[in-house]
Amino acid sequence: MKIKILIGIFLYFAISSGQIWSSAAMRLSLAQLVESADRVVVAKLVKPGVSQWGPNQRRIYTTYQFTVSEEVAGSGPKTFSIRQPGGRVGRLAQRTDGYPTFALGSERLMFVKRATEHFRVVGLSQGVFGFHQDQKWEVVHQLLEGLSFPGDHGRPLVLEKKQAFGRIRSLWQEKKLESR
Numbered sequence: 001m002k003i004k005i006l007i008g009i010f011l012y013f014a015i016s017s018g019q020i021w022s023s024a025a026m027r028l029s030l031a032q033l034v035e036s037a038d039r040v041v042v043a044k045l046v047k048p049g050v051s052q053w054g055p056n057q058r059r060i061y062t063t064y065q066f067t068v069s070e071e072v073a074g075s076g077p078k079t080f081s082i083r084q085p086g087g088r089v090g091r092l093a094q095r096t097d098g099y100p101t102f103a104l105g106s107e108r109l110m111f112v113k114r115a116t117e118h119f120r121v122v123g124l125s126q127g128v129f130g131f132h133q134d135q136k137w138e139v140v141h142q143l144l145e146g147l148s149f150p151g152d153h154g155r156p157l158v159l160e161k162k163q164a165f166g167r168i169r170s171l172w173q174e175k176k177l178e179s180r
Contacts, residue, residue: 027126028122033111033127034168034175035175037073037127038074039071039073039076040111041068041112043067043107044066044106044108045064046065049063049087051089060085060089060094061085062085064082064083066082072109073171081119082118084120098145098147100145101145110127111123112127124147125145125147126147128142130143137162139160140158140164141156141159
C-alpha cells in the first residue's frame with residue numbers, strides 16, 4: 001500500500017514538474033504512413049519557424065518553410081510550408097507534445113499531407129525521419145518526439161536508406177493502383 005502511494009506521489013510531481021510529457025497516439029506502420037501521405041520528401045528547413053495566433057486568438061500555430069532536396073513519392077512544389085499547433089507569441093507560449101520539432105538547416109525524410117495552403121506531417125512526429133551513417137550504410141530513423149503508444153514500447157522504425165526509399169516507392173505504386 002505504501003509503495004502505491006509513493007508511486008502516485010512520484011507520478012504527480014513528475015507530471016506537474018514537466019518531467020514526463022507525451023501524447024498517446026496510434027502506432028502507424030510504414031505502409032500506413034505512405035497511405036496517408038500526399039507526398040514523401042527529403043526536405044531541409046530553410047527558415048526558422050514563425051509563430052502566430054490562429055483564428056479567435058485561441059491557439060498559437062508555427063509555420064516552417066522547407067525546400068525539397070529529393071522527391072521520394074508524389075510530387076509538388078520545390079518549397080512548401082508545414083503549419084502545426086504550438087509556439088510562442090510575445091510572452092505567451094503553447095506547448096503541443098507529439099508534434100515534430102525542426103532545426104534550421106536540418107534535413108529530414110517527411111511524410112506530409114496537404115492541409116489548406118500548408119502541409120502537415122502525417123502521424124504527428126511518426127512521419128519524420130532523421131538520417132545517420134551506420135557502420136556500413138546510411139540509415140533513416142523515425143523521430144518519435146513526445147509520443148507514446150499504448151501497449152507498445154515505442155521503438156522507432158530504423159531502416160537502411162536505399163531499402164526504405166525502395167519500399168516507400170513500392171507502397172506508393174500499390175496505393176496509386178488501388179485508387180484507380
